[in-house]
Amino acid sequence: MKLFDVYPLNNITITKAKGSYVWDEKGTEYLDMYGGHAVISIGHTHPYWVSAIETQLHKIAFYSNSVIIPIQTQLANKIGTVSGKNNFQLFLCNSGAEANENALKLASFVTGRKKIIAFTGSFHGRTSLAVAATDNSSIVAPVNETDNIVFLPFNDEAALQACFDAQGDSIAAVIVEGIQGVGGIRVASNSFLQSIRSLCDKHGALYVADGVQCGYGRTGQFFAHDAAGVDADIYSMAKGMGNGFPIGGILIAPHIAPKYGMLGTTFGGNHLACAAALAVVDVMENENLLEAAASNGAYLIEALKKIDILENVRGRGLMIGFDVPDSIKDLKKVLLQEFKVFTGEAKPNVIRLLPSLAISRAEIDIFLERLQKAIQSLS
Numbered sequence: 001m002k003l004f005d006v007y008p009l010n011n012i013t014i015t016k017a018k019g020s021y022v023w024d025e026k027g028t029e030y031l032d033m034y035g036g037h038a039v040i041s042i043g044h045t046h047p048y049w050v051s052a053i054e055t056q057l058h059k060i061a062f063y064s065n066s067v068i069i070p071i072q073t074q075l076a077n078k079i080g081t082v083s084g085k086n087n088f089q090l091f092l093c094n095s096g097a098e099a100n101e102n103a104l105k106l107a108s109f110v111t112g113r114k115k116i117i118a119f120t121g122s123f124h125g126r127t128s129l130a131v132a133a134t135d136n137s138s139i140v141a142p143v144n145e146t147d148n149i150v151f152l153p154f155n156d157e158a159a160l161q162a163c164f165d166a167q168g169d170s171i172a173a174v175i176v177e178g179i180q181g182v183g184g185i186r187v188a189s190n191s192f193l194q195s196i197r198s199l200c201d202k203h204g205a206l207y208v209a210d211g212v213q214c215g216y217g218r219t220g221q222f223f224a225h226d227a228a229g230v231d232a233d234i235y236s237m238a239k240g241m242g243n244g245f246p247i248g249g250i251l252i253a254p255h256i257a258p259k260y261g262m263l264g265t266t267f268g269g270n271h272l273a274c275a276a277a278l279a280v281v282d283v284m285e286n287e288n289l290l291e292a293a294a295s296n297g298a299y300l301i302e303a304l305k306k307i308d309i310l311e312n313v314r315g316r317g318l319m320i321g322f323d324v325p326d327s328i329k330d331l332k333k334v335l336l337q338e339f340k341v342f343t344g345e346a347k348p349n350v351i352r353l354l355p356s357l358a359i360s361r362a363e364i365d366i367f368l369e370r371l372q373k374a375i376q377s378l379s
Contacts, residue, residue: 012336017044018045019044019046020032020033020355020358030340031341031342031366031367032044033355033367034343034353034354036244037344037354038218038239039242039243040244040355041280042279042356043359044244046358048282052278057272064266065266065269071271071278072090072092074278075092075277083223089251089256090251093248093249094247094267094273096125096237096248097124097126098125098265099237099248099249100212101125101130104130104172106252106256107205107208108173111204111205114172115171116149116171116173116174117152118134118135118150118174119154120153120183121180121186122180123183124210124212125212129146132148133149155188156192157191157195160195160196160199169203171205173233173234174199174208176225177224178214178226181214181319185319185320185321186314187224187316190229193225194228197228206256207230207232208233209223212236213239216239217284217290218318218357219294219316219317219319220294220316227316232253233253233256234250234251235251240280242277245276246273247273247277248268249268283358287358293357296359297317297318298317300367301315301320303368310322319353320353320354326349327378328378334374339374
């Protein structure tokens with residue numbers, strides 16, 4: 001049997017990882033400035049994380065949500081402390097797509113409405129409703145197509161106001177990334193997010209903050225949306241949550257009342273996943289990784305802005321993007337193949353940087369040195 005060929009692959013097999021580095025089967029070392037799509041939040045194979053998973057594995061790895069699972073409550077309390085959202089409720093699932101799917105479904109349950117506002121450049125996942133709210137027609141199957149999604153221009157407050165004026169009574173939710181990841185590191189303005197909050201309040205809709213990629217401390221705040229100084233009704237999270245162990249979840253405002261059967265999952269919140277996630281927030285707290293992401297991210301952004309050939313350097317914390325001009329269009333490929341640095345991209349010409357929140361200043365300097373050499377080789 002062969003694998004279903006849906007991924008364009010780099011011809012590299014990674015066999016070992018530690019901190020901000022990975023190694024291939026030949027022993028070649030690579031600096032990881034991408035973290036597997038922003039998943040590696042506390043560094044590869046962090047010893048505390050490894051120990052927590054191993055310890056839990058020797059106790060119990062899984063039982064369904066038909067019994068009390070105390071580690072779920074421990075995780076909820078820890079996330080509440082680190083995020084500052086102690087009064088919210090936690091529902092656990094397995095991935096970012098599931099988190100957004102459940103968030104939008106919950107919004108529809110609560111409001112009794114069908115319409116969802118999403119934005120150009122958005123990416124919310126590949127499950128049915130999440131992909132319908134994703135601005136990429138090539139991954140939306142005919143069965144996913146629906147008239148219930150309204151796409152508006154990102155960061156356009158006037159268009160948002162006009163849509164609410166015309167359809168406010170039918171809008172269940174607005175879903176928005178605090179910083180668009182796949183869309184190219186496009187930062188939602190504070191006033192835009194504040195407008196979403198205000199209009200949702202006025203019209204009885206819910207504000208769904210997609211923090212799957214831009215959340216979990218990546219920007220130096222627990223959610224990128226926090227910069228706007230307003231709370232969403234539902235926050236989705238996943239990528240950095242388990243440091244590579246599959247887990248996702250939504251934080252749900254206290255005014256939203258649960259009902260038995262409203263949401264459900266077989267594997268979500270299992271013992272092993274919660275042990276991994278609990279280790280992540282422990283490390284984030286003990287190693288001050290939110291503060292580190294903010295300071296190291298600011299340092300990296302300033303350094304990138306001094307490289308003249310790079311265009312439109314942007315982002316916040318350790319979620320950074322810049323445009324690559326045609327004269328060095330092969331920069332990502334050269335960084336990987338010749339200078340042994342993993343980076344990400346967004347079409348057509350954006351390089352994305354999403355390293356571990358635990359990356360050191362010295363490792364950032366190594367990246368900057370290799371970046372300069374790669375640019376020189378192409379120029």
